[in-house]
Amino acid sequence: MSNEASVHEQSYLGAPHGLASWLLTKDHKRIAILYLISITIFFAVGGTFAAMIRAELVTPQGDLLSSDLYNKVFTLHGVIMIFFFLIPSIPATLGNFLLPIMIGAKDLAFPRINLLSWYIYVIGATVTLAAVFNGGVDTGWTFYTPYSSMSSNTSVTTAALGVFITGFSSILTGFNFIVTLHRMRAPGMTWFRLPLFVWAQYATSLVMILGTPVVAITVLLVAAERALHLGIFDPKIGGDPVLFQHLFWFYSHPAVYIMILPAMGVVSELVAAMSRKQIFGYSFVAFSSLAIAIIGFLVWGHHLFVSSQSIYAGLVFSIITMMVAVPSAVKTFNWTATMYKGAISWESPTFWIFGFMGLFLVGGLTGLFLGAMGLDIHLTDTYFVVAHFHYIMVGGGVMGFLGGLHFWWPKMTGKMYNETAGKIAAMLVFFGFNATFFPQFIVGYMGMPRRYHAYPPEFQFFNVLSSAGAVLLGIGYTMIVIYLIYSLIKGPKAPANPWGATGLEWKIPSPPITHNFSEMPVVTEEAYDYQHAPAPQRGVK
Amino acid sequence: MSTPTTTRHPKLQEHFYNMDQQLEASTLGMWVFLVTEVMFFGGLFMAYIVYRHMYPHAWVEASHELNWQLGGLNTMVLIVSSLTMALAVRAAMLSEKKQQVFYLLTTMALGTVFLVVKFFEYKAKFEHHLVPGPHFNPALEQGMQIFFSLYFMMTGIHAAHMVIGLGIMTYIVINAAKGTYNAEYYGPVEVAGLYWHFVDIVWIFLFPLLYLLGRHGA
Numbered sequence: 001m002s003n004e005a006s007v008h009e010q011s012y013l014g015a016p017h018g019l020a021s022w023l024l025t026k027d028h029k030r031i032a033i034l035y036l037i038s039i040t041i042f043f044a045v046g047g048t049f050a051a052m053i054r055a056e057l058v059t060p061q062g063d064l065l066s067s068d069l070y071n072k073v074f075t076l077h078g079v080i081m082i083f084f085f086l087i088p089s090i091p092a093t094l095g096n097f098l099l100p101i102m103i104g105a106k107d108l109a110f111p112r113i114n115l116l117s118w119y120i121y122v123i124g125a126t127v128t129l130a131a132v133f134n135g136g137v138d139t140g141w142t143f144y145t146p147y148s149s150m151s152s153n154t155s156v157t158t159a160a161l162g163v164f165i166t167g168f169s170s171i172l173t174g175f176n177f178i179v180t181l182h183r184m185r186a187p188g189m190t191w192f193r194l195p196l197f198v199w200a201q202y203a204t205s206l207v208m209i210l211g212t213p214v215v216a217i218t219v220l221l222v223a224a225e226r227a228l229h230l231g232i233f234d235p236k237i238g239g240d241p242v243l244f245q246h247l248f249w250f251y252s253h254p255a256v257y258i259m260i261l262p263a264m265g266v267v268s269e270l271v272a273a274m275s276r277k278q279i280f281g282y283s284f285v286a287f288s289s290l291a292i293a294i295i296g297f298l299v300w301g302h303h304l305f306v307s308s309q310s311i312y313a314g315l316v317f318s319i320i321t322m323m324v325a326v327p328s329a330v331k332t333f334n335w336t337a338t339m340y341k342g343a344i345s346w347e348s349p350t351f352w353i354f355g356f357m358g359l360f361l362v363g364g365l366t367g368l369f370l371g372a373m374g375l376d377i378h379l380t381d382t383y384f385v386v387a388h389f390h391y392i393m394v395g396g397g398v399m400g401f402l403g404g405l406h407f408w409w410p411k412m413t414g415k416m417y418n419e420t421a422g423k424i425a426a427m428l429v430f431f432g433f434n435a436t437f438f439p440q441f442i443v444g445y446m447g448m449p450r451r452y453h454a455y456p457p458e459f460q461f462f463n464v465l466s467s468a469g470a471v472l473l474g475i476g477y478t479m480i481v482i483y484l485i486y487s488l489i490k491g492p493k494a495p496a497n498p499w500g501a502t503g504l505e506w507k508i509p510s511p512p513i514t515h516n517f518s519e520m521p522v523v524t525e526e527a528y529d530y531q532h533a534p535a536p537q538r539g540v541k
Numbered sequence: 542m543s544t545p546t547t548t549r550h551p552k553l554q555e556h557f558y559n560m561d562q563q564l565e566a567s568t569l570g571m572w573v574f575l576v577t578e579v580m581f582f583g584g585l586f587m588a589y590i591v592y593r594h595m596y597p598h599a600w601v602e603a604s605h606e607l608n609w610q611l612g613g614l615n616t617m618v619l620i621v622s623s624l625t626m627a628l629a630v631r632a633a634m635l636s637e638k639k640q641q642v643f644y645l646l647t648t649m650a651l652g653t654v655f656l657v658v659k660f661f662e663y664k665a666k667f668e669h670h671l672v673p674g675p676h677f678n679p680a681l682e683q684g685m686q687i688f689f690s691l692y693f694m695m696t697g698i699h700a701a702h703m704v705i706g707l708g709i710m711t712y713i714v715i716n717a718a719k720g721t722y723n724a725e726y727y728g729p730v731e732v733a734g735l736y737w738h739f740v741d742i743v744w745i746f747l748f749p750l751l752y753l754l755g756r757h758g759a
Contacts, residue, residue, distance in 0.1 A: 109570060224694060
């Protein structure tokens with residue numbers, strides 16, 4: 001890079017300098033980094049609450065936390081992990097960073113709105129934290145009425161407003177992605193040449209823009225009921241609290257797909273790159289993302305099997321719920337077929353995607369148990385449910401996020417992390433995760449209900465196992481933060497394409513220049529053309 | 542990345558390649574945003590349908606408490622404001638500065654009339670003890686309080702959108718007066734217009750649903 005190159009030709013990390021240049025940036029790559037820092041902080045906060053839960057559950061007596069405090073702790077764990085970590089995790093960080101580059105654009109269509117979405121996230125987070133310090137919230141992350149609207153005397157209104165505000169940050173991200181994909185693709189970048197990560201982001205964005213406004217109005221109604229008596233869920237005046245559940249889950253079930261679809265997109269990229277083979281059944285994988293997004297909007301009623309919903313409605317919701325398994329299985333089989341006879345290399349991203357597939361498989365299959373109406377009556381509100389959604393959201397979502405982070409870290413930062421540390425962390429997280437959550441399936445099936453700080457002594461063995469696993473999990477996550485930060489300081493410089501992967505992002509320097517491309521790229525090849533891909537540059541100094 | 546053969550329009554942002562791409566992106570952006578707005582109001586309409594089905598009689602009674610003449614007047618006001626907004630966009634496309642400013646100011650004036658009328662309607666509800674909460678007239682039928690909760694949420698959020706719209710219009714009219722918008726660059730006027738029409742259309746649904754349905758024969 002010559003000295004006279006303009007600012008836009010320099011690394012996005014370097015120019016310009018200073019805090020203000022970051023806080024006022026319109027560069028999608030810098031905004032992605034801002035998001036990455038924020039969600040990491042919230043992951044740590046949410047993780048601390050999780051640690052408190054596991055510490056309490058080591059003994060059957062409710063001795064460490066009072067029941068009131070325990071209610072607040074699991075509520076905040078849920079609210080923070082879902083709204084402030086999982087939902088923005090992949091879209092706002094990897095998506096923000098990669099989506100424009102992958103389609104050959106200089107930025108997202110609305111750079112200022114992109115920055116605005118981060119500020120909205122920060123404001124929503126601040127309001128929610130204000131609720132934490134102002135007595136906390138004890139409704140569970142679901143804010144079910146009439147408890148949330150009439151009985152709870154904690155800071156429900158503030159927390160609901162925090163969630164309401166944060167919702168708009170997610171809407172703006174999805175909105176920006178959709179417009180960018182429709183209007184900003186480089187010449188030759190047709191829809192069916194898009195990387196599957198981009199397809200997954202597109203499906204996710206659809207869920208974000210269609211679902212999030214509904215939960216926004218729903219939590220606003222709860223806040224209005226508490227603050228202004230304008231509510232509509234109050235049974236005293238003839239309101240129906242179950243209507244809240246319908247409106248809430250109309251978003252919050254699809255929200256699970258906001259967490260898992262981007263992770264699936266990451267896995268599609270990584271599977272192809274790590275087995276150096278074209279993805280098997282490209283269009284099936286692409287359309288299965290859309291299918292999951294669409295079917296995902298029609299299954300919310302499976303959260304209401306025991307909430308006075310008619311059994312006929314339940315039957316329909318049960319069948320549609322099972323249908324989600326079809327596109328999910330299409331993806332899983334296609335990934336497996338991609339690896340078949342591929343040249344699989346055992347780099348740290350490979351460990352994460354294998355972890356993803358194992359955990360997602362268990363999470364997905366236990367979802368079928370819960371979708372079956374009869375079995376669900378037994379399993380409702382037990383630890384079986386807790387284990388199931390952690391397998392999907394943490395086992396699937398977080399493993400995918402971390403896999404993607406390890407894969408694109410050299411591109412984002414220009415530095416290589418320690419490969420051995422990466423592999424050890426992946427295995428620690430995988431085994432720690434299973435130790436934490438697999439016992440919860442068993443103890444849940446035996447009848448241990450969720451959301452209590454005390455339990456019968458016969459469940460202690462499983463709970464001790466679970467808490468011990470959580471320690472491993474905590475060590476694994478902490479390790480990642482340490483060696484990734486260490487790589488920024490001492491890590492060797494990353495080559496442009498360490499994995500020998502295809503895709504426009506690997507054809508530009510690591511880290512990318514401010515404008516991504518010095519001239520407009522023209523795309524002439526299909527995605528995942530691994531027959532003509534460059535060799536990995538990892539060993540090269 | 543400017544190419545040497547063509548000069549870039551000063552209003553072309555650097556991440557777009559040309560003015561067409563920029564215009565298409567901003568109009569598509571507004572349409573996508575309006576989809577989210579439909580879903581946002583959709584939650585309220587859903588609640589409306591559920592409770593109307595649950596309390597059909599109370600809802601007829603409650604809609605009699607609304608002043609359909611004032612609601613009708615406001616409907617007319619908004620429809621005319623949509624016309625003047627469309628004319629403002631046309632004026633921008635034809636690079637007619639004076640007309641642009643005139644039509645934008647007319648649109649804003651009509652929007653303000655709407656809000657003033659709405660204020661007097663709300664005031665009457667307070668006087669008649671029709672505002673949900675401890676002061677709500679306890680003699681009224683079960684379900685009417687929910688009607689008024691929805692009435693205030695729906696019209697209140699709609700009015701909030703009107704206020705935001707007036708804010709946007711203020712920005713647009715100031716720039717229009719400076720001569721910013723012309724045949725080559727009229728995206729912001731068009732996008733603001735889309736938003737304004739959407740807010741009008743929401744009212745076109747709210748008016749019959751809240752004021753008119755079930756009034757016949759009374």
